[in-house]
Amino acid sequence: MLDAVALMILGTGALVAISGALLGTFLVLRGESMSGDAISHAIVLGIVLAWMLTGARAGLVPVAGAVLAGVGAVFGAQALARSKLLGQDAATGIVFPAMFALGVLLINLNARNLHLDIDTVLLGEIGFVWLNTVVIFGIDWPVAGVTLAAVGALNVAVVALFWKEWKIAAFDPGLASALGLRPGAMGFLLLALTAATAVAAFDAVGVVLFLAFLIVPAVTGRLVAASVGGMLAVALVSGLAAVGIGYAAAFRADVSLGGGMALATGLGLVLALVASPRSGVVAAWVRRRALREEGLVAVLIAHLAAHEGTAEEAEESGPAALVEHLGWRAAQAQTVVAAALDRGVIRREGERLSLTEAGRALARAEVRRNDRRRALAD
Amino acid sequence: MLSPTLITVALAAAMIGALAGVLGSFLVLRGQSLLGDVIAHASLPGVVAAFLISGGRGFFAILAGALIAGALAGLSVQALRRGAGVKPDAALGVVLSLFFAAGVVLLTLAQTRGGSAGLTVFLFGQAASVLRADLVPMALVGGGVLVVLALLWKEFQFLAFDPEGARAQGLPVARLEVLLTLLIAVTIVLGLTLAGVVLMVALLIAPAVAARQWVRGLAPMVWLAALFGALAGTGGAVISAIGQGVATGPVMVLAAVALAALSLLLAPERGILARRNRQAQARKSLRGRQVLAALGGLGADHANPGYAGDQAMLDAYLGADAGPVLARLQREGYVRPVALAPEPGARRWELTEAGRQRLEAPDA
Numbered sequence: 184m185l186d187a188v189a190l191m192i193l194g195t196g197a198l199v200a201i202s203g204a205l206l207g208t209f210l211v212l213r214g215e216s217m218s219g220d221a222i223s224h225a226i227v228l229g230i231v232l233a234w235m236l237t238g239a240r241a242g243l244v245p246v247a248g249a250v251l252a253g254v255g256a257v258f259g260a261q262a263l264a265r266s267k268l269l270g271q272d273a274a275t276g277i278v279f280p281a282m283f284a285l286g287v288l289l290i291n292l293n294a295r296n297l298h299l300d301i302d303t304v305l306l307g308e309i310g311f312v313w314l315n316t317v318v319i320f321g322i323d324w325p326v327a328g329v330t331l332a333a334v335g336a337l338n339v340a341v342v343a344l345f346w347k348e349w350k351i352a353a354f355d356p357g358l359a360s361a362l363g364l365r366p367g368a369m370g371f372l373l374l375a376l377t378a379a380t381a382v383a384a385f386d387a388v389g390v391v392l393f394l395a396f397l398i399v400p401a402v403t404g405r406l407v408a409a410s411v412g413g414m415l416a417v418a419l420v421s422g423l424a425a426v427g428i429g430y431a432a433a434f435r436a437d438v439s440l441g442g443g444m445a446l447a448t449g450l451g452l453v454l455a456l457v458a459s460p461r462s463g464v465v466a467a468w469v470r471r472r473a474l475r476e477e478g479l480v481a482v483l484i485a486h487l488a489a490h491e492g493t494a495e496e497a498e499e500s501g502p503a504a505l506v507e508h509l510g511w512r513a514a515q516a517q518t519v520v521a522a523a524l525d526r527g528v529i530r531r532e533g534e535r536l537s538l539t540e541a542g543r544a545l546a547r548a549e550v551r552r553n554d555r556r557r558a559l560a561d
Numbered sequence: 562m563l564s565p566t567l568i569t570v571a572l573a574a575a576m577i578g579a580l581a582g583v584l585g586s587f588l589v590l591r592g593q594s595l596l597g598d599v600i601a602h603a604s605l606p607g608v609v610a611a612f613l614i615s616g617g618r619g620f621f622a623i624l625a626g627a628l629i630a631g632a633l634a635g636l637s638v639q640a641l642r643r644g645a646g647v648k649p650d651a652a653l654g655v656v657l658s659l660f661f662a663a664g665v666v667l668l669t670l671a672q673t674r675g676g677s678a679g680l681t682v683f684l685f686g687q688a689a690s691v692l693r694a695d696l697v698p699m700a701l702v703g704g705g706v707l708v709v710l711a712l713l714w715k716e717f718q719f720l721a722f723d724p725e726g727a728r729a730q731g732l733p734v735a736r737l738e739v740l741l742t743l744l745i746a747v748t749i750v751l752g753l754t755l756a757g758v759v760l761m762v763a764l765l766i767a768p769a770v771a772a773r774q775w776v777r778g779l780a781p782m783v784w785l786a787a788l789f790g791a792l793a794g795t796g797g798a799v800i801s802a803i804g805q806g807v808a809t810g811p812v813m814v815l816a817a818v819a820l821a822a823l824s825l826l827l828a829p830e831r832g833i834l835a836r837r838n839r840q841a842q843a844r845k846s847l848r849g850r851q852v853l854a855a856l857g858g859l860g861a862d863h864a865n866p867g868y869a870g871d872q873a874m875l876d877a878y879l880g881a882d883a884g885p886v887l888a889r890l891q892r893e894g895y896v897r898p899v900a901l902a903p904e905p906g907a908r909r910w911e912l913t914e915a916g917r918q919r920l921e922a923p924d925a
Contacts, residue, residue, distance in 0.1 A: 211648070211651050215650065217595055217650045217654055219654060266825075268773075270594070272595050273589045276595055276597065280598075280759075280763035281763060281767075281815065284763065284818070285811070285815060288812065291807050292807070394658040397658075398654040398658060399659060406645060433666070438667075439669040441665070442668075445665070446659065446665075446666055448658075462645055
């Protein structure tokens with residue numbers, strides 16, 4: 184199954200995933216995810232215009248045109264928003280669809296000369312990367328893969344070079360400019376690299392699916408990891424896993440390989456949402472449960488302390504009282520008692536529960552807290 | 562020229578454009594423009610799934626499928642933001658790209674079946690694919706949206722301008738938000754055959770942004786946005802129907818964006834040109850006052866109210882050539898040139914009576 188074609192497809196996908204994770208991490212941290220959306224749409228106009236002006240369909244000229252268009256879309260929308268005549272969201276929502284519409288229209292009008300299918304622009308077809316190859320060192324390499332590798336190497340180099348600077352600029356632009364790191368220039372570089380990567384990727388996966396690799400793994404990383412390095416590592420792993428899983432599933436179901444890979448990035452996200460120790464649903468449930476148990480144990484202690492040394496002590500410290508007076512279900516009462524025994528705040532003799540020294544101290548502290556609260560309220 | 566197809570297309574485009582303008586106004590005012598983009602992209606899997614299940618391109622099946630997917634997308638964005646604490650922009654990007662990827666996968670699944678060739682129409686829209694039979698259901702659904710909007714007008718108005726206030730008044734803000742998002746989703750879905758999923762957002766946003774520049778208040782803005790939307794829709798659809806092989810969505814969007822750009826430039830009060838003009842006026846009047854004040858000050862320094870100031874001195878005082886300013890002030894009758902015998906080359910100026918009064922008058 185893993186023949187040369189499959190390797191070319193998987194390799195191209197892996198390169199998209201690596202570049203996407205590198206840039207996406209910082210885009211997500213800076214709150215510029217939708218700039219990725221704007222860039223990946225706007226580059227279409229840049230490519231078409233570069234072709235109309237110079238006739239170049241591949242190479243550095245369309246890349247330069249695309250970078251100009253992509254960065255221009257983001258900065259144009261920001262400049263428009265600064266006029267205060269419309270919000271940042273509305274400016275973005277007008278500028279990039281307008282550029283994309285113009286690009287699509289120009290492709291439409293030049294369809295006969297420009298071999299650029301608008302469905303391909305949007306969807307890409309990674310399944311066909313092996314049709315267009317170059318020979319390097321005597322081996323056939325897919326052109327899309329070679330371009331992606333070049334852009335990917337550039338991304339790795341820039342991220343490694345500016346790692347600390349980008350981190351500071353992402354979290355604290357004020358500090359970054361105070362340190363002379365020029366966060367504006369850093370942001371520009373990030374957007375320019377995103378545009379260049381989008382151009383290289385769009386032959387393979389199309390503009391919208393590139394967006395999936397740019398944002399979804401990075402958000403997954405953000406959910407799981409607490410540091411930028413950890414976030415990037417998780418993003419890389421989840422992006423690369425998505426390429427493999429998406430390829431296998433899409434191959435079997437005979438559907439779009441690029442679409443399958445992009446959709447598979449969602450698996451990592453769902454996994455993180457469910458199982459992440461920081462923000463996952465399971466972790467939140469466990470925390471909520473522990474918190475609830477804590478509260479119930481406190482109620483039990485207060486109940487026992489209130490009746491300690493009174494005539495009703497014997498009656499109030501049995502399991503029946505917990506059910507009748509505190510309104511607990513029998514099973515619930517049992518769990519709370521077990522938890523309290525675990526913590527060593529009560530002890531059990533037969534049916535009777537009584538406070539240990541530690542439990543009594545807790546109860547006294549609670550009473551003092553209550554008194555203080557009441558004093559403050561008065 | 563006026564073929565029945567063209568009339569159908571123009572009617573549908575006018576309807577969709579107007580409806581998009583109305584609902585888009587709320588998106589723009591609430592700062593949620595990109596949510597429209599997400600819902601539009603996200604309806605693709607719904608469209609294709611509806612096709613796969615119903616086996617055809619029936620109006621209501623497609624509508625229902627797209628609506629379910631769009632609503633799911635909107636809810637997912639909310640869940641990611643509130644439930645998992647994902648930043649709003651990241652939540653939008655995640656939902657957009659994942660739903661669209663699902664749509665692409667389903668699209669390739671559908672392409673193996675017959676009769677699905679027309680599905681890619683939903684990517685960019687194709688005016689010619691609007692059937693005459695679709696017009697009546699389109700009008701009914703669109704009318705329904707408008708009726709709901711009219712019934713809850715006060716509430717939505719409150720929501721658009723002051724959500725905190727609305728909450729304080731005890732309005733069910735969360736439920737109203739969901740309802741508004743649903744109405745927007747219906748609008749987007751109605752427009753898909755014409756504008757396509759990728760560009761629908763501009764059809765929502767551009768007419769509303771254009772209208773916002775000309776009027777104040779929600780009601781006039783909504784009416785004007787509807788008018789702009791209808792204009793852009795009809796114009797775009799007709800151009801695309803006449804031109805061969807030109808997708809409708811891009812032309813409609815470019816027409817709407819052109820309207821927005823013109824409005825941003827030309828609107829009488831908020832417009833960029835009007836603002837420039839006002840600033841230039843203010844600068845001019847300030848310079849005039851500065852020159853008058855300088856002349857008056859020189860007079861006071863020399864204890865001679867009729868003192869004639871040297872133009873070179875005024876140049877230095879203004880930091881620029883005072884000539885044009887002095888010429889204007891002379892035309893307005895506030896200063897007059899004085900020819901002095903010993904130095905015929907130098908020009909000296911003195912205040913007229915009107916100039917002195919102007920100088921003493923409080924700031925206008």
